[in-house]
Amino acid sequence: MNTRDFTELLKGxxxxxxxxxxxxxQSIMNMQIVCLTTDKEYxxxxxxxxxxxxxxxxxxxxxxxxxxxxxxxxxxxxxxxAVMTKQSAQNHSMIKAGYLAKNASVTYRDAGCVQGxxxxxxxxxxxxxxxxxxxxxxxxxxxxxxxxxxxxxxxxRKLGQDTNSNTSEYLDKYFSKYEKKLEEFIxxxxxxxxxxxxxxxxDGEIVAIDKFPSFTYAEQVWxxxxxxxxxxxxxxxxxxxxxxGQEFTSTYNDLKRNHNTNVVDLLEKALKKTKASxxxxxxxxxxxxxxxxxxAKLDSEGQSTSTYAPKSYILKTEGYVGQVLTENEFNHLxxxxxxxxxxxxxxxxxxxLRTKARRQDRFTL
Amino acid sequence: MENLVLSQTMVSKVKQSLIDGLxxxxxxxxxxxxxxxxxxxxxxxxxxxxxxxxxxxELPLIIASQKGATGxxxxxxxxxxxxxxxxxxxxxxxxxxxxxxNGLSDKAVLSALNNLGxxxxxxxxxLFVDLKNAxxxxxxxxxxxxxxxxxxxxxxxxxxxxxxxxxxxxxxTYGIKKTSILLSIAQKQSYTNGLxxxxxxxxxxxxxxLKYFNGDSIRAFKLLLFLFKKNGVEYGVNEFPxxxxxxxxxxxxxxxxxxxxxxxxxxxxxxxxxxxxxxWSTDIQKEATKxxxxxxxxxxxxxQQVRQTKSTAKLGVQKHVEIExxxxxxxxxxxxxxTGSFTPTLVGAINELAKKKKITGFHYQxxxxxxxxxxxxxxxxxxxxxxxxxxxxxxxxxxTESTKESVLVKTNDETTDIATSFIELLKYENPRxxxxxxxxxxxxxxxxxxxxxxxxxxxYRQETGNQVPIFQISPITGAEMGxxxxxxxxxxxxxxxxxxxxxxxxxxxxxxxIDTKRWLENQVLALEASPVKRTKKNxxxx
Numbered sequence: 001m002n003t004r005d006f007t008e009l010l011k012g013x014x015x016x017x018x019x020x021x022x023x024x025x026q027s028i029m030n031m032q033i034v035c036l037t038t039d040k041e042y043x044x045x046x047x048x049x050x051x052x053x054x055x056x057x058x059x060x061x062x063x064x065x066x067x068x069x070x071x072x073x074x075x076x077x078x079x080x081x082a083v084m085t086k087q088s089a090q091n092h093s094m095i096k097a098g099y100l101a102k103n104a105s106v107t108y109r110d111a112g113c114v115q116g117x118x119x120x121x122x123x124x125x126x127x128x129x130x131x132x133x134x135x136x137x138x139x140x141x142x143x144x145x146x147x148x149x150x151x152x153x154x155x156x157r158k159l160g161q162d163t164n165s166n167t168s169e170y171l172d173k174y175f176s177k178y179e180k181k182l183e184e185f186i187x188x189x190x191x192x193x194x195x196x197x198x199x200x201x202x203d204g205e206i207v208a209i210d211k212f213p214s215f216t217y218a219e220q221v222w223x224x225x226x227x228x229x230x231x232x233x234x235x236x237x238x239x240x241x242x243x244x245g246q247e248f249t250s251t252y253n254d255l256k257r258n259h260n261t262n263v264v265d266l267l268e269k270a271l272k273k274t275k276a277s278x279x280x281x282x283x284x285x286x287x288x289x290x291x292x293x294x295x296a297k298l299d300s301e302g303q304s305t306s307t308y309a310p311k312s313y314i315l316k317t318e319g320y321v322g323q324v325l326t327e328n329e330f331n332h333l334x335x336x337x338x339x340x341x342x343x344x345x346x347x348x349x350x351x352x353l354r355t356k357a358r359r360q361d362r363f364t365l
Numbered sequence: 366m367e368n369l370v371l372s373q374t375m376v377s378k379v380k381q382s383l384i385d386g387l388x389x390x391x392x393x394x395x396x397x398x399x400x401x402x403x404x405x406x407x408x409x410x411x412x413x414x415x416x417x418x419x420x421x422x423e424l425p426l427i428i429a430s431q432k433g434a435t436g437x438x439x440x441x442x443x444x445x446x447x448x449x450x451x452x453x454x455x456x457x458x459x460x461x462x463x464x465x466x467n468g469l470s471d472k473a474v475l476s477a478l479n480n481l482g483x484x485x486x487x488x489x490x491x492l493f494v495d496l497k498n499a500x501x502x503x504x505x506x507x508x509x510x511x512x513x514x515x516x517x518x519x520x521x522x523x524x525x526x527x528x529x530x531x532x533x534x535x536x537x538t539y540g541i542k543k544t545s546i547l548l549s550i551a552q553k554q555s556y557t558n559g560l561x562x563x564x565x566x567x568x569x570x571x572x573x574x575l576k577y578f579n580g581d582s583i584r585a586f587k588l589l590l591f592l593f594k595k596n597g598v599e600y601g602v603n604e605f606p607x608x609x610x611x612x613x614x615x616x617x618x619x620x621x622x623x624x625x626x627x628x629x630x631x632x633x634x635x636x637x638x639x640x641x642x643x644x645w646s647t648d649i650q651k652e653a654t655k656x657x658x659x660x661x662x663x664x665x666x667x668x669q670q671v672r673q674t675k676s677t678a679k680l681g682v683q684k685h686v687e688i689e690x691x692x693x694x695x696x697x698x699x700x701x702x703x704t705g706s707f708t709p710t711l712v713g714a715i716n717e718l719a720k721k722k723k724i725t726g727f728h729y730q731x732x733x734x735x736x737x738x739x740x741x742x743x744x745x746x747x748x749x750x751x752x753x754x755x756x757x758x759x760x761x762x763x764x765t766e767s768t769k770e771s772v773l774v775k776t777n778d779e780t781t782d783i784a785t786s787f788i789e790l791l792k793y794e795n796p797r798x799x800x801x802x803x804x805x806x807x808x809x810x811x812x813x814x815x816x817x818x819x820x821x822x823x824x825y826r827q828e829t830g831n832q833v834p835i836f837q838i839s840p841i842t843g844a845e846m847g848x849x850x851x852x853x854x855x856x857x858x859x860x861x862x863x864x865x866x867x868x869x870x871x872x873x874x875x876x877x878x879i880d881t882k883r884w885l886e887n888q889v890l891a892l893e894a895s896p897v898k899r900t901k902k903n904x905x906x907x
Contacts, residue, residue: 018782027814180405187810190739248784248820263828264791267821271784278814 004315006292009324009334010211012042015199015286016192020272022279028188030242031233032204034282036197036211043196043214044332049073050220051128055100057083058123059111063149065092066107069100076213076310076325078221079335080131080139082114084172089122091115091172093131093152095139096323097333098302099310108302110143112152114171129175130224132232133200133208135159136337140321143299143314163235175228181238182231191222197334198225199286202233203242205344206285209322211334248274288344291351292317294336296324319347369886371458375421379458380881382420383428388860389413390434391867407437414441422446422454423464427888429477430895433867436484439477440492446474447496447506459889469889475897478513486523489513490530497537510538512898515577515585521607522664524588526625532592539573547573548593551586555598558583618644618654622663629658656680668693674700688714694722694864698755719762724869727767729802729834733790734773735783736761737807756840756863757806763865764804772800776807783811783818783853791825803835809851809859819854826856836872838862 013036015023026033049071056068065083069075077098084091093114100106131139135155142151153169160167160174167173175182195218197211210225212218252270259266294315303312310327315336322336338344371379389410417424428434429442456464463469481488493510496502514531517523524531536544550566561567570582578585590598591608600608607623614621616639618629632638633645633654644654659682665673670686671693677684688710691697697715701707736757765771772793774786783805794800811818826832837852837859852859860871877884 025814029815032814187808188815246816246820247814248817249824252820252824263825264788267825268788268792271788271821274817 002296004294004296004313004324006289006294009294009315009331009336010036010197010209011331012038013197013211014038015282016195018275020275022275023282024192025278025282026189027278028185029234029237030203031230031237032201032278032282033189033230034199034201034286035192035195036199037192037194038196040194043194043216045214045216047074048213048217048332049075051075051078051081051217052220052224053126055126055128057125057128059092059107059121061109061121061149062090062113063092063111063151064107064109065094065111066105067098067100068105069103072102074102075100076217076333078130078225079210079323079333080136082129082131082171083122083125083127084114084129084175085122085125085127087120087122087125088118089120090118092122093139093171095142095152096299096312096314097325097335098312099304099325099332101304101306101309104304106302106304110147110151110301111149112139112142113149114152114156114169116169118170128224130221130228131155131171132159132174133229133337134162134232134236134340136208136335137321137339140314140323140337143323144297144301159232163232164239178231178235181235182227185231185234186223186226189226191219195219195222199282200230200233201282201285202237204281204285205338206289207233207338209289209334209336211331213332247277251277285344288347288351291354292320292347294320294322299323318342319344369458369882369889370456370460371421371882371885375457376881378420379424379885380877382417382424383877383881383884386413386417386424386428387431387871390428390431390438391860391862391871407441410438410441411445414438414445418445418449418454421457422449423456423458423473423889426473426477427885427892430473430480430888430892431870432480433862433864433870434480435863436481436488439481439484440488440495443474443477443481443492444495444499444501446477447501447503448499450503450505458885463889463893469893472892472895472897474509476892476895478509479897482513486517486527490527490534493534493538494530497533502537502540507538510534511573511577515574516579518579520588521605524592525607525611526628528592528594532594535589535592543569543573544593547589548595551589552595554583554586555590616640619657620661621658622661624662625664626658626662629662630655633658652680656682659684667691668696671696671700675703678704689717691718692721694718694759695752695755698751698759702751702755715759716762719759720766722763722865723766724763724865725767727869728872730768731770731795731798731801732764732768732772733794733800733803734761734764734771735786735790735803735805735807736773736775737783737805738775753808753840757838760838760840760862760865760868761804761806764868770795770798783807784821787818787821787825799831800833803833805835805837805853805857807837807839807853809837809839809853811853816854819857822854822857834858836860838868 016035016037018024023034026035049069054069054071054073054075055077056070058066058068060066067077077094077100079097080094082091082093091114092111094108094111096110098106098108135158138155138158139152145151156167156169156171159165159171163174163178165174165177194215195212196215197209197218199206200208208230212221248270251274252266255266255270255273259269261269294317296313296315299312299314304310310325310332313324313326315322315324319339319342320336321339322334324331324335325333414425417428425442426446429439452465459469478489481492493514496506496510514520514534539547546569550561550570553562561570574585574589575582584604587598587600587605591600600612602609610621610623611628614624614629614632618633618638618640621629633640635641638645644650659673659677659680667687667690670677670684671688671691674686688697691714694715697711697718701711738754761773765773772790774790774793776782776786787803787805790803822835835857837857839851839859839861840863860868862868862871
């Protein structure tokens with residue numbers, strides 16, 4: 001087992017900022033998204049095919065998915081993609097991301113069923129969706145474990161509880177119930193040009209980080225990621241009646257007490273201050289993660305054994321779990337989520353102590 | 366017209382319904398939007414129309430007669446009206462005597478139909494086909510359909526271009542039996558040089574065709590025979606210049622200039638066409654044939670030629686397009702987006718068109734405009750790419766041309782940050798001459814953060830006491846809003862538009878909030894004064 005620093009996982013990436021240097025934070029209710037970009041040379045736009053259109057999925061046994069790559073380009077399978085088919089067959093989900101060589105066919109035997117007692121196997125399907133981010137943790141935890149096709153059921157049940165969707169072990173019930181809401185959710189976020197990754201925050205705490213192989217790849221999966229993956233966070237927030245709060249109004253009222261300038265200037269100051277405050281808050285949260293070091297365990301099930309193919313590692317550290325697909329120290333895809341029960345304040349205390357320790361002088365007489 | 370019968374208790378109900386109805390009529394299209402599927406969008410439009418109809422049957426028609434109403438909205442209103450029959454529904458605004466007996470109902474339907482026709486003949490034909498699908502064929506509908514089709518000035522061209530569709534409509538309207546009788550009479554006519562065998566035949570011909578048709582019976586029957594693909598009819602070059610060339614094109618498509626490109630492509634792509642094997646059986650032949658047709662055809666409209674810019678270049682055809690004569694702003698913008706270059710000529714044509722489309726007598730003369738240039742305005746795969754952006758950009762130009770003074774600010778970051786642009790706009794305001802209105806052209810989905818603009822506007826109004834009207838104009842409607850616009854905040858007037866022409870009627874509509882009854886009275890008087898008739902020859906009382 002080796003280790004990976006957070007800073008290394010996201011090397012080359014940086015948050016997208018506005019013309020005044022503020023990190024652009026897109027918000028809805030209590031959810032925020034920070035988009036990451038990179039230099040053009042680190043975006044491998046021509047190397048990988050579109051994962052949503054180049055693959056055909058089928059299976060012959062429960063708990064496995066076979067992907068055939070029909071393109072003469074390699075494919076990076078997005079994190080935890082599900083086959084939700086209209087065929088009379090059991091829907092399945094991946095529990096991780098993967099890699100397929102050009103025109104290759106790969107079977108992952110650590111997939112899970114997501115449709116209760118439905119029987120039947122699918123073939124020739126390209127009906128893909130993403131697993132909601134709120135159950136990513138449970139699926140990542142299942143990687144490398146000797147479990148059968150039912151490994152995904154506890155996660156689906158949890159999703160049903162969190163979203164009041166009475167899913168039991170049927171993921172399609174969740175999507176059916178919230179289809180329209182999730183579709184509308186896409187419109188709330190804008191995909192910036194040259195997007196390479198995202199950082200998602202809920203209630204001001206980072207809950208997910210994704211880094212994609214290229215700008216093109218990010219464009220291809222954006223709508224699906226927002227709708228299927230991150231959408232669950234908004235559904236849950238709405239159920240909890242969370243809102244964004246009126247940060248601008250309170251900032252304006254604070255400024256008004258100390259300034260005697262015209263209204264427009266004051267509005268401008270208040271807006272700048274609001275944005276700077278949001279930027280600082282997000283920067284602080286990202287800063288905290290920079291100290292993280294993950295244990296990285298090689299994941300071999302279904303992954304290519306070729307020396308030259310990207311390798312998959314499952315990442316774990318206190319409070320976070322994820323995966324990286326890496327090749328010669330170049331990270332194609334990174335996917336990290338915060339463990340639900342983890343309180344980042346604990347990490348804050350550790351970091352504070354660590355910082356203090358660094359400041360201390362070595363013992364001397 | 367007698368006074369309106371609208372009661373005071375109805376006024377408040379009618380007011381909001383009218384405002385909502387006008388917004389939907391001006392913005393909601395049948396196609397899918399960035400956010401919603403086609404079915405959802407259609408369902409939202411139909412629900413709104415039914416609600417209006419339930420309130421009072423005149424309301425949907427009044428709205429459908431407004432300039433700027435979308436083709437889909439008008440079409441749905443008319444379909445609903447025809448389905449309900451003449452006496453269906455309650456008449457709660459206009460005195461029923463005026464509506465039914467004094468012909469107001471007819472004028473309202475025909476005004477809406479003409480309005481639909483201004484979107485293009487295909488819209489009307491689609492409505493008539495929808496009537497067939499909905500099995501609607503009552504007497505009033507029948508007469509209106511026949512009056513419209515046989516009353517077309519350029520029926521020869523339309524018969525050739527929309528042959529199957531018109532035949533389908535006529536077959537439904539006449540019924541199979543009467544169609545057969547008419548075709549039999551028509552075939553005899555071509556041999557008897559316009560003489561009828563009997564008075565009965567003359568009476569049938571008069572009742573079903575001739576009273577609607579501007580021309581002699583031989584011409585009408587020859588057109589009918591063409592529509593129903595009856596062979597053996599000669600179409601002389603002088604009498605039927607288009608149909609005679611069409612007949613020629615059935616065996617030879619070279620040197621054809623007055624038949625539309627798509628019709629020629631339809632002919633040559635049939636394996637039965639004698640030139641198929643020489644001109645269409647391989648990809649190389651197809652490209653060469655397409656290029657030849659593109660070069661020869663002279664009846665392609667300027668707007669279509671503009672839309673074909675990219676494909677014309679791909680075909681290697683050198684064709685001068687008088688771009689400055691284009692009247693479809695979307696065609697111009699799409700050319701720019703598709704070719705990836707807004708050349709000075711193209712930008713000049715857009716600017717000239719904006720000048721031509723300026724709103725005369727616009728209510729406001731010193732305005733601020735915020736143009737949302739964010740990524741979501743480029744549209745979605747379910748929607749024509751870049752359409753929202755093109756509508757918003759052109760609208761900003763038309764607004765600028767329609768006013769004496771204007772200031773334009775564009776959002777310039779990756780997200781929809783209207784709040785920053787709003788403050789920027791306020792900073793550019795002339796301190797001695799305040800804006801008399803602010804227009805925000807956006808889809809309404811701000812995300813830095815959701816509700817921020819509302820906070821900024823609220824504080825601005827509260828602190829300054831300035832109640833300048835703020836209009837949010839959206840090129841996209843949302844089915845979750847009942848095909849209405851997603852509002853940026855309280856006190857912001859929302860409008861959905863698909864064309865700047867819809868702005869003025871919508872602003873006028875806001876005035877109905879002040880005096881709903883007067884506004885309605887004006888609309889009904891305008892309907893009464895409209896010079897519309899079911900036929901160009903006779904007035905028919907159904």
